[in-house]
Amino acid sequence: MFTPSTRNSNPPANRLKHVLLLACFLCTLSWLALCVLNGGIQMRPFLPPGPKSVIQMNNSSFAISTLDMGISDEEWERLQKALDWPGPDQQITQLDLSTSPVHSTFSIVELKKSYKVGDNISVIITARDHNKNLKTYGGDFFKAKLFNSKLKASVYGEVVDHRNGTYSVLLLLPWEGQAQVFVRLEHSSEVVQILKKYRESSFPRSHYNGHFEGPGSKNTQISEVVECNLKWGPKGSLRKGKCCCEYKDIKTGIEWQCERPKKLSCDKLIGHSMGRFESPLNQFENHLFSG
Template sequence: MYPDLVTPITFLQRPILAYTWILCMHFDCSQHPCLHRERSWLRKLFTGLCLLIVMCFLVIWSYMGNERKKSPPPSFLSQHCAERHDSSNSSSPAAVNSEVSVTYKSQSQSPINSFYSELGISSDSYSRLQQAVKWAEPDRSITNVSMSTSPAHTTFIIANLKDSYQIGEELLVLVHAKDFDNKSKSYGGDFFQAKLFWSKTKASVFGEVRDLLNGSYSVRFFLPWVGEAQVAVRLIHSSEAVQVLKRHRDTNSDRVYFNGYYEGPGPNKTRLSETMKCNVKWDKNGLERTGTGDCCCEYKDPRTGETWRCQRPKSLPCSALVYHSMGGYKNHLTNNDKMLMTQTNKGINGDKSIIKIFHHQNDTNDITEKCRPGLHTPVPAGFYLNDVWTSFVCSTRHFTTQTTTECLRDKHIYMMGDSTLRQWFEFFVKEVPTLKQMNLHVQYQSGPLLAVDVENNIDLHWRAHGVPLRCMKTAIANLHYISNEIDDLAGGPHTVIIFNLGPHFTTYPLEFFTQRVLRIRKAVLALLQRAPDTTVIIKTVNTGYKDIFGSDWYSLQLDRILRWAFQDVGVYILDVWQMTACHYNKEDIHPGPVIIKNEIDILLSFICKN
């Protein structure tokens, strides 16, 4: 790749060598009387030194060239791109806290592939992405399920427990993992979630879990309310179950498949129809099993470059594809896999002491930071008290029906994503009496949906993101890629764009999801360049899924990629991960009305900052 860097003497090297040789040959000791008698000896000495310098120069230059030629590009999202002791293995997506570096260097100066370089992603930024999704693995072969982490034997203690605390202090909890033989684990990789709560006051706050990579974990809690509290820790997946999830994502990405419905004219004025299996075109991770060669119809989007592929119908042409739907699930789990996955989302035993928290005169939870794009999401991002969420990100408000209407007045609001974002659309239609939903005669589950308020000049849109999408039978022409939708919007001070991405991508390779996200990032950057006063808000992933097709561990990794991609773009990131993980309601990918109302309050605080 760099032949001119490994030859003994190159065109660029010759002037340097010639200049060095001239210096050596023209050193004249006669100009220095004190050295005149040693002229011959010095000339030999300097000649030897010059030759030595030239030889060292050639060796170093050749070595550098060979190293650049030999160094392969890093494997995508390597789980071990750094030493294990550098891993944070945090249970929070907010563990991503470094900016995305943008570069315009040529591909020859970057070890990452051309796709990322063309989108302005530097090698350093790419490495931070790898670090963000790195996860510790068992340091030995797991030959028996009894070697995995046991929720019954794993325990937690409160470190240095005091009789009382003051609001604003921190509480440290230590988790000690053991296997089913009651033996202490010596490696990390378990996926825990923790919260501090008090049921009587409907109070709760998310705790950040840190993997110490030796079978122990620390949990840090901020004490945000006056009153009482207890600690709860759950084992979402053992480290061994996480490896099951990872292996099936890497080898069986086709375990969720879709149907493509072909329709067209037949003989004697009849209608023909055929249903074929479809999926993402991705020639690895198991997706290549869809077929090769002339097996399939391919539908490449001209703007994103993404290709959707369906098995070729027998009687109809590829152009006859009309509808799309969820197809089904393929369960590739072995018996051992199934046993490991049964120990999922289990509470662990530990210190049930009641934490007493008192007021501190000099401490307050009031947040004075105004809401603005680009703010970092801390852990915790806020807390519940009496079912009301107080944000630690910025100063948010709680909205009534009247103030909600006032906030949305003269706004064009475009929502793009999945059904968890559709819940926000449904909230507004129900909350604002003058906002009326139109009947567009489409499949409701995938949209597009539209509601208008003529009196207050509000139009509210929601549509599902493009394929892959697990949904009921819907017209495939209505499924648009988010990046294309954003490219088609003019933007401006009255435009609000809200999108999310995650649950429908849990079975796919991280690289596929990353490329989708970066295309959206490119579209958002272009939008903010032509209309910088456009409001762009990203809703993060909910917790809720716990199985092989949609685990929270999958969602956590996707959420980290999403945050990584948009940290430097100037958008609002609305963290719902912590809000859904720590609430007392049973976890559901579609959270209940209390959580949705609190999410909407933050959303409106982003839209209406004054």
């Protein structure tokens, strides 16, 4: 716990405002320079954009390009790098080798007695397993924040993964008064890999009920409820053959499958509702989530 002083000769907001004004001024000068070149605006012939690289999405039967997404190839590469998440360097089969929230620690770098508004607080997180051994790889999902219970204020910092079991955080102090550092392990790197595996798989987590209604014999009305689900990827998530009815959303192109009703035809589908939830986790993976 620490208390920032009230000295703040040049608030960050004012400095940012000056920088933005200067940037706008420079942009205006550059535009004027182009306009006065040779006495007027220089017209350039339109050149159509070159072909964009095609991106094959996981578990999908179609491909899209960066042009379709409205981004450049460089931006796509930056996004891929930002989404890259390190994982264990070996298969983890023992629970005690996963990251422990009890034995992992953090410390404030060069802790001072007082800080002023706008100062940065540097924090180092060290991950350990359940045997208190230092982790040698990254991938843990930590959250770190400054908070003040009295003011009901908090601010999160960006956690940088050094991929060797250590993490650094830079927290900006935005208020006067007391502040405390709070670090929480949301998911271990081992759990993150499980989430990633099932995110990229075609395992159907949620199932839906398809409601069918149609006329029966002797002026009766027949109602049937069967299980339905989305088709994931080119192979689909349900069985093939005459067992199922298939439907396609005209607007989105998403395909559905419903088990074929025993008495009614496929065109008697009137709607659907939420059904059961199926967990893909095995026994060991369940232990990792609860540990």
